Amino acid sequence: MGNERHKTLGLSDEQVLDMYRYMLLARKIDERMWLLNRAGKIPFVISCQGQEAIQVGAAFALDREKDWLCPYYRDLGMVLVFGQSARDQMLSAFAKAEDPNSGGRQMPGHYGDRRFRIVSGSSPVTTQLLHAVGVALAAKMDQKDIVSFTSFGEGSSNQGDFHEGLNFAGVHNLPVIFMCENNKYAISVPVEKQLAGGSVAARAQGYGMPGVQVDGNDPLKVFEAVKTAADRARCGQGPTLIEASSYRLVPHSSDDDDRSYRRTEEVEEARKNDPLVQFQKYLQETGLLNKEKEKLLDQEINKEVDDATDYAEQAPDPDPAQTYTHVYAE
Numbered sequence: 001m002g003n004e005r006h007k008t009l010g011l012s013d014e015q016v017l018d019m020y021r022y023m024l025l026a027r028k029i030d031e032r033m034w035l036l037n038r039a040g041k042i043p044f045v046i047s048c049q050g051q052e053a054i055q056v057g058a059a060f061a062l063d064r065e066k067d068w069l070c071p072y073y074r075d076l077g078m079v080l081v082f083g084q085s086a087r088d089q090m091l092s093a094f095a096k097a098e099d100p101n102s103g104g105r106q107m108p109g110h111y112g113d114r115r116f117r118i119v120s121g122s123s124p125v126t127t128q129l130l131h132a133v134g135v136a137l138a139a140k141m142d143q144k145d146i147v148s149f150t151s152f153g154e155g156s157s158n159q160g161d162f163h164e165g166l167n168f169a170g171v172h173n174l175p176v177i178f179m180c181e182n183n184k185y186a187i188s189v190p191v192e193k194q195l196a197g198g199s200v201a202a203r204a205q206g207y208g209m210p211g212v213q214v215d216g217n218d219p220l221k222v223f224e225a226v227k228t229a230a231d232r233a234r235c236g237q238g239p240t241l242i243e244a245s246s247y248r249l250v251p252h253s254s255d256d257d258d259r260s261y262r263r264t265e266e267v268e269e270a271r272k273n274d275p276l277v278q279f280q281k282y283l284q285e286t287g288l289l290n291k292e293k294e295k296l297l298d299q300e301i302n303k304e305v306d307d308a309t310d311y312a313e314q315a316p317d318p319d320p321a322q323t324y325t326h327v328y329a330e
Contacts, residue, residue, distance in 0.1 A: 005282075009224055011060075013288055019060055019219050020283055021297060023052040023276055026077035028305050029089050033108070036309070037254045042093045046109040048076040050249035053275030054181050055151075056081055057222030058244075061230055062149055068117045068139075070132035070150040072125070073109035074181065078151065083116040086304050090312030097318040104318040105326070126156040129165035129178065136169065136176035136239075147233045148176045149226075154243075155186025157200045166241065170207035175233035177226060178241045181216065183248035188261040204241035216244030217275040220282075246275065 006016045026048050033045040048055060055077030062069075064082055071078050076089065088100050095104035101112050101120070112120025119131050132150030139146035156162055157180055169176050180200040184191050192198065204211025210232075214225045222244050229240035247270035251258040258267070283289035 006220055006286075009220060009227070011220070011223070015060065016220075016283065017288055019056050019223075020279055020289070021301070022056045022059075022077055022081050023219070023279060024297065025086065025301050025304065026052045026055070026080055027276055028301050029080075029086055029308075030076060032305050032309060033089075033093055034250075034254065036093065041313070042108075043095075044108055045093070045254040046073050046107075047248070047250045047253070048074045050247050050270070050274065051181050051183060051216065052077045053219040053279060054179070054216040054222050054244040054246055057219030058149070058151070058179060058226045060219075061223045061226035062147060063230075064116075066117075066145065067147045067149060067230075068119065068132070068135045069111075070119045070128040070135065070148065071111050071121060072128060072150075072152050072156070072181075073111075073121060074153070074183075075111065075151055076109075079111045079113070079116070079118055082113075082118060084111070084113060084118075086308035087311055088113075090308040091315060094312045094315070095318070096312055096315040098315055103322070103326075126152055126159040126161035126165075128152065129156075129161050132176050132178075133165045133169050133174060136174035136233075137172060139175055140172070145234060146175065147230045148174075149179065149230075150176065151179045151181055153186060154180055154182040154184075154191060154195055154200055155189070156180075157203065158186075158194055166203070166207040166209070166239070169239040170209050173236070173238035175236075176239045177229045177233060178239065179226070180241070180243045182243055182245045184245075185248055185252070185258075185262070187252045187256070188258075190261075199243065201241060201243040207239075207241075209239045209241055212240065212242045214242060214244050216246035217273050217278055219275065219279055247273065249274065 030047050036042045037045045055075050059078045059081035091099040092101050093108050110121045111118050121128050129150050132148045135148040186194050201211035201213045212225050215221050225242050
């Protein structure tokens with residue numbers, strides 16, 4: 001029975017194994033960054049841990065050759081699927097000249113990559129929604145078969161940009177997907193203190209688009225929701241708002257002490273639903289993953305992360321003379 005779940009969605013055995021590989025790669029890059037930060041080698045980490053299923057499931061449902069991404073700072077899994085590498089992440093963490101996102105100018109997690117149609121993110125949260133709407137408007141005006149995809153935390157759904165973006169997309173029937181990664185905490189503020197009514201998806205109704213709630217710990221459910229939304233967008237049926245619920249398994253960032261606002265027991269309880277563990281179990285039950293395969297995959301990914309770390313640590317720093325390049329008009 002389990003075996004048919006991914007097949008019913010049109011995913012091959014290779015594709016779901018690939019999904020798992022990306023989720024694992026994202027987790028291992030993330031864990032390595034925490035070690036490097038605690039060792040005083042890199043200044044800052046903002047984590048994807050607990051949200052990998054949302055990011056990878058969504059990215060697999062899009063067209064990596066032509067669709068556009070406007071991700072938020074946790075979307076490590078998503079940008080990996082779209083084409084960035086472990087090396088790219090480490091170059092960014094160490095703020096090196098070769099960092100594809102900003103040449104070492106921007107904080108980690110601020111993704112932007114022309115090669116893969118990833119639009120640069122910004123530190124003020126939610127601005128990426130407006131960029132995504134702009135991309136979708138351009139696609140519609142040019143009559144191009146492009147879906148614009150943007151993601152954000154549930155804290156962002158309380159910002160003005162969210163309402164402006166959704167309203168404009170609804171009015172103009174644009175090919176854009178809004179995906180909220182609800183991880184229960186806007187930095188230290190729990191969802192019940194920041195979200196009236198408790199549902200982000202319910203807000204879609206006010207903007208004339210479908211609102212969909214999905215289990216964000218299951219990449220196949222996220223894949224299905226995003227695939228449906230992408231198909232609608234391509235057929236000219238306009239935008240969709242998706243709320244994928246998960247849990248942030250680590251502090252907000254390396255500068256945050258989450259013990260000040262949530263109990264350790266709560267985090268431990270949430271770990272039982274760790275999307276990585278759940279999906280691994282699914283692949284074991286369907287016979288696609290065994291101890292031998294897992295061991296090989298682990299070794300392969302560990303080597304990839306080691307090589308990326310070594311390369312980035314040795315890579316040249318940005319030239320101080322370039323400090324103001326791309327900051328002011330030349």
